[in-house]
Amino acid sequence: MSWISDIDWAGVLIQGALIGGLYALFAIGLSLAFGIMRLVNIAHGDLIVLCAYVAMIVVNATGVHPLWSIAVVVPVMFVAGYLMQRSLLNFTLGPSILPPLLVTFGISVIIQNVLLEVFGADTRRLNAGAMETASITLPGDVTVGVFPLVIFSVALLSLGSLQYLLYRTKLGRAFRATSDDAGTAELVGINNRHLYCVAMGIAMAFTALAAVLFSIRTSFDPSSGAINLIFAFEAVIIGGLGSLWGTLVGGIILGVSQSLGGSVVGPLVSDLIGNPVAAQWQILTGHIVFIIVLIVKPDGLFPRIRD
Amino acid sequence: MKTENKPEQKSANRGRRNTLKTLAVGAGTLAAPVLMLKPAHAQSRTIKIGFVSPQTGPIAAFGEADKFVLDGVKAALAKGINVAGKNYPVEIISKDSQSNPNRAAEVTNQLINNDKCDIILGSSTSDTVNPVASQCELAGVPCITSDNPWQAYFFGRKGDPKKGFEWTYHFFWGFDTIAEVFMNMWESVPNNKVVGTLFSNDPDGIAANEGLPGAFKARGFSVVNQGLYTGTTNDFSAQIAAFRKANAEIVMGVFTPPAFATFWTQCGQQGFRPKIATPAKALLFPSAVEALGARGAGMTTEVWWSPSHPFKSGLTNQTARQICDEYTKVTKRQWTQPLGFKHATLEVAIDVLKRAKALDAASIRDAIVATNYQSLVGPIQWKTGPVKNVCLTPLVGGQWKPGKNFKYDLHIVNNLSAKNIPIDSKMDALKS
Numbered sequence: 001m002s003w004i005s006d007i008d009w010a011g012v013l014i015q016g017a018l019i020g021g022l023y024a025l026f027a028i029g030l031s032l033a034f035g036i037m038r039l040v041n042i043a044h045g046d047l048i049v050l051c052a053y054v055a056m057i058v059v060n061a062t063g064v065h066p067l068w069s070i071a072v073v074v075p076v077m078f079v080a081g082y083l084m085q086r087s088l089l090n091f092t093l094g095p096s097i098l099p100p101l102l103v104t105f106g107i108s109v110i111i112q113n114v115l116l117e118v119f120g121a122d123t124r125r126l127n128a129g130a131m132e133t134a135s136i137t138l139p140g141d142v143t144v145g146v147f148p149l150v151i152f153s154v155a156l157l158s159l160g161s162l163q164y165l166l167y168r169t170k171l172g173r174a175f176r177a178t179s180d181d182a183g184t185a186e187l188v189g190i191n192n193r194h195l196y197c198v199a200m201g202i203a204m205a206f207t208a209l210a211a212v213l214f215s216i217r218t219s220f221d222p223s224s225g226a227i228n229l230i231f232a233f234e235a236v237i238i239g240g241l242g243s244l245w246g247t248l249v250g251g252i253i254l255g256v257s258q259s260l261g262g263s264v265v266g267p268l269v270s271d272l273i274g275n276p277v278a279a280q281w282q283i284l285t286g287h288i289v290f291i292i293v294l295i296v297k298p299d300g301l302f303p304r305i306r307d
Numbered sequence: 308m309k310t311e312n313k314p315e316q317k318s319a320n321r322g323r324r325n326t327l328k329t330l331a332v333g334a335g336t337l338a339a340p341v342l343m344l345k346p347a348h349a350q351s352r353t354i355k356i357g358f359v360s361p362q363t364g365p366i367a368a369f370g371e372a373d374k375f376v377l378d379g380v381k382a383a384l385a386k387g388i389n390v391a392g393k394n395y396p397v398e399i400i401s402k403d404s405q406s407n408p409n410r411a412a413e414v415t416n417q418l419i420n421n422d423k424c425d426i427i428l429g430s431s432t433s434d435t436v437n438p439v440a441s442q443c444e445l446a447g448v449p450c451i452t453s454d455n456p457w458q459a460y461f462f463g464r465k466g467d468p469k470k471g472f473e474w475t476y477h478f479f480w481g482f483d484t485i486a487e488v489f490m491n492m493w494e495s496v497p498n499n500k501v502v503g504t505l506f507s508n509d510p511d512g513i514a515a516n517e518g519l520p521g522a523f524k525a526r527g528f529s530v531v532n533q534g535l536y537t538g539t540t541n542d543f544s545a546q547i548a549a550f551r552k553a554n555a556e557i558v559m560g561v562f563t564p565p566a567f568a569t570f571w572t573q574c575g576q577q578g579f580r581p582k583i584a585t586p587a588k589a590l591l592f593p594s595a596v597e598a599l600g601a602r603g604a605g606m607t608t609e610v611w612w613s614p615s616h617p618f619k620s621g622l623t624n625q626t627a628r629q630i631c632d633e634y635t636k637v638t639k640r641q642w643t644q645p646l647g648f649k650h651a652t653l654e655v656a657i658d659v660l661k662r663a664k665a666l667d668a669a670s671i672r673d674a675i676v677a678t679n680y681q682s683l684v685g686p687i688q689w690k691t692g693p694v695k696n697v698c699l700t701p702l703v704g705g706q707w708k709p710g711k712n713f714k715y716d717l718h719i720v721n722n723l724s725a726k727n728i729p730i731d732s733k734m735d736a737l738k739s
Contacts, residue, residue, distance in 0.1 A: 008548065015544040022541065113363065121367030122594035123564040133575025133602070145576030218541075219568035219598035223365040223406075227539045227565075255542070262545030266534075276520075276534040279505055279546055283537035 003267060011142045016259025018144070020235075020252030021152030022217070027232040027239075027247045028158055029207035035242030036179045036199045037093060039100045043108040045229030047204065050111050051077055051211030052126075052220050053119060059126055066126035066216050073208045081204025085197040093196065108225065115222035125219040132216065151213050155251075158206055159244050165202075166244070175199060179242070234290045240300030249301060253293075254286050261285025354388070354666065356399045356656055357418030357427035359439045360649065364406025365563075368592050369431035369454070372646040375634055377401055380653045383623050388661055395666075399653070400424065404435040412438035419446045426660065426671055428652045430454040431645060433510040437463050440475040449671040450475040451656050453684075454611075454648045457481045457697040459514045471695030474668070476675050478655070478687055478698040479648075482515060484724060485609050485702060486522035489585050491723040492607055492704040493528070493557055496736045498582045500528045503555035505546050505562075505570075508535040511588060512561040519559070531555055538563065543570045547579050556582045562589035568598055575602065582736045583607060593641045596707045596715045603707055603715060605737045610705035612647035612684050615719055615729055620683040622654035627683060641713045651684040701725035706734055 026048065033039045041047075051073055058069040088107075092099040134146040166172035177185040178192050186192050214220070214228070231254060239250025265285050266278030293301070358377070362370035377399060387396045400422050404411035411429070415438065418424045429439030429452040436455040441464055443450035452460065452475065460477045461468075493500075502523050506512035512535055520530045531553040533546045547570075550558065558581045562570065567589035574580070585607040590596050596603040614628040625633070630650065631642035655678065663674040678698075679688045685700045692698045703722045710716030720734035 006552070011544070011548065015542060019542045116363050116367060121363075121371055123368070123568075123592070123598045124594070125568060125598035125600070127600045129600075132572055132600070135576045135578065143577050145573065147572075147576070217569065217572065219565045219595070221365070221367075221564070223367070224565055230539060231541070258540075258542060259545065262542075263548065266545070270534070276532040278549070279533045279536035279540075280508065282542075282545060283540055 004264075007263060008142065010138075010140050012259050012263045013256060014138070014142055014144060015148075016256035017252050018148040018152050018255070019258065020248070020255030021148070021155040022214075022251070023231045023235040023254055024248040024251030025151060025155040025158065025206075025210040025213065026228055027235040027251060028155075028162065028210070028244075029203040030232050031236045031239075031242065031244065031247045032162070032203040032206070033200060034236065035244075036175050037100075037196050038097055039089065039093065039200075040097060040104070041203075042101060042104040042229070043111060043225075044104075044207065044232060045225035045227065046108045046111040047207050047225075048211045048214060048228050049220055049222065049225045050115065051204075051208040052124075052215035053115060054208070055126060055212045055215055056124055066128050066212060069126075070209060070212050073212060074205045077204040077208035078201040081207075082197045082201035084204075085200035086193075089200065090193055090196055112222050112225065119222065121221060123219045123221050124215070126212070126215045128216045147217065151217065154209065154213060155248065158209065159248055162202075162206075162244055171198070231286075234286070237300055238290060238293045240302035243300070243302040246300060246302035253289065253301075257289040258282050258286040352395060352666070354390070354395045354397045354660060355422055355424040356397065356653070356660075357415070357422060357424035358399055358401045358653070359404050359411055359414055359418070359427065359429045359435060360401070361406040361431050361435050362403040364404075366406045366432055366434070368594070368643070369645045370403070371640075372634065372643060372649055373401065375638055376646065376649040376653065379623060379630075379633075380650070380657075384657070388657060390660055390663055391665055397657075397660075404429075404439075406432075406434060408434045408438045411435045412442050415439045415442040416446075419443070419448050424448065425666060425668075426451065426656050428452065428656055430649060430652050433459045433463050436460055436477070437510075440464060440472070440477070444472050444475045447474055447668055449659075449668055449675055451652060451659070451675065452477045453479050453652045453700075454645060455479055456485070456511065456514065457693065457699070458518070459510050461694055461697060463510055463514070466694065466696070468694045474672055476689055476696050476698070478651075478684075478700055480611060480700055480702040481693065481697075482518045483522065484699070485515075485587065486519050488609060488702050488704045488721065488724050489559060489587075489607075490523065490526050490528070492585065492706075492721045492734055493583055495721060495734050496583060498556040498736070499554065500557075501531065501553055501555045502528050502557040502559055503531045503533070503546075503550035503553065503581070505533045505543075505558075505560040506535050507561050507563055507566065507588075508537050515561045515587065523559075528557075529553075536566070538566070540566060541569060543573050544577065546570075547574055547577050550581070551577070551579045557585070558583070559585045560587070562586045564589050564592070564595040564598065567595075571599060571602060580737070584737060590707065592643055593707075593713060593715055593717075604709055605735060606707045607720070607734065608705055608707070608717070610644065610703050610717065610719055611700065612644045613705070613717060613719060613728075614642060615731060616647070616684070616701075617727060617729070618683050618685050619681065620650060620654055621681055622650075622657055625683075630683065635712075647684050651682040651687070655680060655682055655687050701728060703728050704734070706732075708732070708735075 055069040055073045058072045235251040239246030262282035266281030360370045384397045402414035426449045431454045436452045506516040520532045567586045590608045614631040616627045658680045659674045664670045705717045706720045707715045718731035
């Protein structure tokens with residue numbers, strides 16, 4: 001067990017927290033749509049991949065650095081989100097959460113297959129040059145990638161700006177009112193249908209932001225959507241449905257548990273059973289923590305919504 | 308559960324029908340009326356070949372060349388083929404497994420029960436190959452598969468080496484060969500012989516995790532095995548830290564392309580720079596290497612087929628290079644390894660049908676067993692394989708290097724395991 005004293009705890013925690021930022025960024029769109037409309041968006045992962053392809057088109061057409069493609073992809077996806085809500089999802093909203101679940105599942109299947117038909121099965125990636133592998137060394141000999149730091153900072157900024165939008169602006173007040181009681185909000189003159197479209201537009205704008213960073217971080221193909229969905233869901237649920245900062249905390253808890261799983265729990269189990277299984281325990285530990293949170297606090301850590 | 312039971316029932320019926328058919332044929336030699344009926348049937352009959360392959364889903368890249376290959380083979384079969392002295396038109400029915408084992412089993416059942424195929428072909432990874440073969444074995448339909456390491460095919464289907472399977476036959480290389488090819492490559496470049504390994508938690512990775520680390524140790528490499536990673540892993544910091552601590556100069560694993568892209572980027576961020584990186588499965592396709600950007604140069608991988616392979620199609624008489632060139636001309640895309648195996652699977656089946664003494668399952672099966680054929684991927688015969696149903700094809704080592712017409716070209720850099728396949732260039736260590 002000599003390896004326990006060798007564990008680079010600071011490194012494990014920092015890398016885990018940075019991954020948490022990525023999960024939180026993935027989850028913002030999901031959290032927003034659920035918080036305001038009670039819409040569980042199964043297509044969220046595939047929408048991230050769709051945004052990544054849009055970013056790829058922009059980069060290929062203009063030759064700009066992938067980060068600049070944000071300036072195009074985010075507004076385009078805002079409009080796309082608005083239209084998707086207006087022409088389709090608004091009709092599914094009602095007392096039951098099942099219709100939007102089924103419709104977004106259909107959207108997920110359609111997006112995957114249209115992308116495959118149009119772009120083929122090739123693995124793609126946006127190339128950000130030296131930035132991808134650049135790193136800085138923190139005191140205590142912890143090497144941290146610059147790009148994961150960028151992702152984490154963008155997650156913080158996104159949550160901060162959403163916080164401002166929801167709690168300091170008129171639009172935000174309308175969102176909160178609709179979220180609390182859609183019927184009463186309509187009585188005082190709020191156009192819920194329009195508001196939902198704006199909410200989906202904003203959710204898609206943040207999804208687009210996450211997608212550009214994701215497509216620089218790793219490669220993607222038409223079927224990579226589902227992989228992104230599960231951690232986003234877990235982050236939202238650990239943090240508490242509809243709670244923005246809870247989503248970040250949820251993401252970090254998930255990321256750190258996985259990191260501990262790979263560096264501490266996994267090696268420990270490997271020692272116990274005499275078989276190398278360290279990597280297996282990485283994701284598993286995250287899922288176990290998720291289940292523990294569900295058992296101990298079924299509403300998540302910071303529940304905002306009580307039905 | 309109802310729908311799941313149905314195919315089984317159907318296959319049971321099919322089995323019974325086959326028995327009846329065999330009985331009828333047997334009786335036919337005695338009873339004249341049956342003989343009289345047969346020619347009238349044969350005239351209108353079409354030979355049907357079922358072809359199952361992953362054309363959509365996570366491993367759709369393996370099925371990318373299907374259309375090109377099928378078009379070429381169909382053109383070569385325009386005049387039909389002669390079986391037992393009669394000419395028959397041939398129909399190839401292509402089905403998409405959607406990279407999903409359940410779907411693969413379902414479409415195979417359709418091919419067996421609705422289309423009544425004479426022979427069924429499957430290719431590309433356990434998720435498609437194994438269910439296709441299992442359904443055929445169950446229904447007593449002759450089946451030829453390829454493009455899946457043979458242990459994953461044979462033991463993945465709980466095959467008993469003593470008995471083997473009756474209806475299903477496979478050609479590809481095995482994990483023992485890939486271990487040998489990788490070590491041949493590693494020994495050609497100076498390094499400290501410390502290997503860090505990591506495997507994907509899927510049938511390919513699990514089989515590799517059981518066999519490869521032991522094989523490396525047996526030949527004097529020290530191995531730091533991190534075991535199986537889950538497909539959804541976004542962070543490899545823990546594994547990289549372990550490799551770095553052990554000072555591994557070689558990294559080997561079974562990866563999906565996105566997982567390897569994440570892993571390799573993080574290696575760069577965390578200052579881990581091995582001399583050799585050999586991710587199996589992840590870098591078979593040029594697009595996956597291009598996705599790594601400049602850091603894709605120098606990656607090493609297994610090569611099961613390439614334009615340099617000195618083999619010819621027995622069906623169209625084209626060499627490997629001619630087929631690759633034509634593929635690039637028609638599709639404007641770089642050649643890929645499944646191209647050769649998809650073509651070979653079809654041409655082997657056609658050779659089998661041509662040699663069949665009659666168009667019934669047992670005669671076709673006997674023709675498969677008797678195969679001795681020079682295909683686009685090398686000689687195919689099932690008499691000399693490691694187990695009854697497996698024929699081995701050659702495997703060599705390759706390295707991705709900056710290319711001329713495309714961003715990266717796959718060079719064959721080590722052929723110690725199959726000397727008849729020429730080397731394109733010498734292997735280089737990764738630049739640190």
